[in-house]
Amino acid sequence: xxxxxxxxxxxxxxxxxxxxxxxxxxxxxxxxxxxxxxxxxxxxxxxxxxxxxxxxxxxxxxxxxxxxxxxxxxxxxxxxxxxxxxxxxxxxxxxxxxxxxxxxxxx
Amino acid sequence: xxxxxxxxxxxxxxxxxxxxxxxxxxxxxxxxxxxxxxxxxxxxxxxxxxxxxxxxxxxxxxxxxxxxxxxxxxxxxxxxxxxxxxxxxxxxxxxxxxxxxxxxxxxxxxxxxxxxxxxxxxxxxxxxxxxxxxxxxxxxxxxxxxxxxxxxxxxxxxxxxxxxxxxxxxxxxxxxxxxxxxxxxxxxxxxxxxxxxxxxxxxxxxxxxxxxxxxxx
Numbered sequence: 001x002x003x004x005x006x007x008x009x010x011x012x013x014x015x016x017x018x019x020x021x022x023x024x025x026x027x028x029x030x031x032x033x034x035x036x037x038x039x040x041x042x043x044x045x046x047x048x049x050x051x052x053x054x055x056x057x058x059x060x061x062x063x064x065x066x067x068x069x070x071x072x073x074x075x076x077x078x079x080x081x082x083x084x085x086x087x088x089x090x091x092x093x094x095x096x097x098x099x100x101x102x103x104x105x106x107x
Numbered sequence: 108x109x110x111x112x113x114x115x116x117x118x119x120x121x122x123x124x125x126x127x128x129x130x131x132x133x134x135x136x137x138x139x140x141x142x143x144x145x146x147x148x149x150x151x152x153x154x155x156x157x158x159x160x161x162x163x164x165x166x167x168x169x170x171x172x173x174x175x176x177x178x179x180x181x182x183x184x185x186x187x188x189x190x191x192x193x194x195x196x197x198x199x200x201x202x203x204x205x206x207x208x209x210x211x212x213x214x215x216x217x218x219x220x221x222x223x224x225x226x227x228x229x230x231x232x233x234x235x236x237x238x239x240x241x242x243x244x245x246x247x248x249x250x251x252x253x254x255x256x257x258x259x260x261x262x263x264x265x266x267x268x269x270x271x272x273x274x275x276x277x278x279x280x281x282x283x284x285x286x287x288x289x290x291x292x293x294x295x296x297x298x299x300x301x302x303x304x305x306x307x308x309x310x311x312x313x314x315x316x317x318x319x320x321x322x323x324x
Contacts, residue, residue, distance in 0.1 A: 034108075080167065092163035097108075098154055 026071055030078065033064050109170070116174040117268040121185035121261040126200030128257050129186040130216065133203070135253070135269070136179045137213025137221035140245040142269075144225040146172035148242060155230040158290055161283045168276050175269055180211045182265060231300045236284045240277060247273035 040057045047053060072082035075090045083091050135141045149169030156162045187200070187209040195204050202218065213221035227238045250270035257263055288298060 092159045094159050094162075096153075096159075096162055096166075 026067060026074075027076075030064070030067055030071070033060055033067065036060055037064070109173075115178055115181055116171070117178060117265055119178060119181040119185060119265045121182065121259070123259065123261070124188060124190055124194070125186050125259065125262070126190060126195060126198045126204075128259070128262060129183050130198070130200045130203060131256060132179065132182055132186070132253060132262075132266070133214060134216035135246070135249060136176065136183065136211070138215035138217075138219075138249070139225045140242065140249050141213070141215075141221070141225075142172050142176040142179055142246075143213050143221055144223075145242060145246060146170075146176060147223065148226040148228070149239065151226070151228045152232075152235040152239070155228075156232050156235075158232070158286055160286050161232060161236070164279050164283045168279060171272070171276075175272065178265055178269065182262060183211055184209075186262070232287050233284070233298050233300070236280055236287060239280045240284065243273045243277035243280060247277070 037057070037060050040053060040060065044050065044053050044057060068078050068082055069084075071078055072084035072090075075085060075088075075093070077083040077090050080091050083089060137143055146169050149165045149172065153162050153165035153169065156165060190209065195201050203212075203214070206212075215221075227235065229235050229238070247270055250266055250273065253266055254263060254270070257266065291298060
């Protein structure tokens with residue numbers, strides 16, 4: 001049990017390495033990655049040549065790309081351009097972010 | 108949430124500064140029918156919208172209006188850069204210059220600062236969509252008026268693009284109004300308040316249209 005929880009948590013950013021379908025939803029993972037990106041963005045604006053900062057930024061981008069693609073595939077595009085279905089325009093499907101529904105999470 | 112894209116929706120490349128034109132174009136930044144009011148209107152109306160298709164239209168049009176706000180600001184920036192004092196003196200831009208130098212501040216051409224009083228959010232999607240249809244026409248009229256007063260093709264081209272977008276948005280809001288009306292109860296002759304006067308409190312997300320063949324929500 002303890003083992004499983006540790007694995008489910010994955011890396012500190014909640015990246016894909018923990019696998020899908022764990023307690024943490026894909027949406028929550030994306031929120032974590034994106035918050036880290038917002039922070040590193042503000043930092044790099046002031047320190048554009050910081051190697052450590054840039055490496056962290058690239059790692060986050062890689063994780064984000066995979067996650068966003070997976071969300072699009074499962075019918076929950078995060079932007080209009082991530083709508084993967086050729087049969088339906090998933091972009092307009094409820095819930096919208098402000099609905100506060102538990103099914104905000106990608107299943 | 109939003110992220111910023113480092114590009115204009117349509118190119119703005121103005122060779123000759125012209126503070127006189129800037130002084131009237133600024134109304135589409137912070138005036139009664141300007142782009143700031145437009146984006147604030149749609150992006151705030153969407154929360155009380157009960158139909159996904161219409162929520163999508165309000166979100167996407169509201170987002171595009173932010174891109175238009177940036178285009179208008181780019182036009183103003185390029186029309187007022189590298190000005191000589193002699194070009195400001197005696198021009199209608201002088202009164203703005205006193206308060207804001209050549210910074211970009213949302214005001215109407217008449218000098219009144221941007222005000223949310225220009226924006227209506229009634230919490231009734233039918234009421235709100237009627238406002239939106241009118242707003243798009245008012246913005247289109249304002250762009251028509253600007254095109255009557257401006258000759259420089261560098262300035263006219265982006266303004267013509269913005270004018271055309273008002274027409275497209277008007278058409279999309281007409282679709283939205285039809286979708287909203289298709290979702291009304293057949294007894295709702297007067298088309299009122301579908302987002303508030305609901306049958307059940309707990310079925311908000313699952314409520315579907317009772318009309319046959321209607322896929323709208």
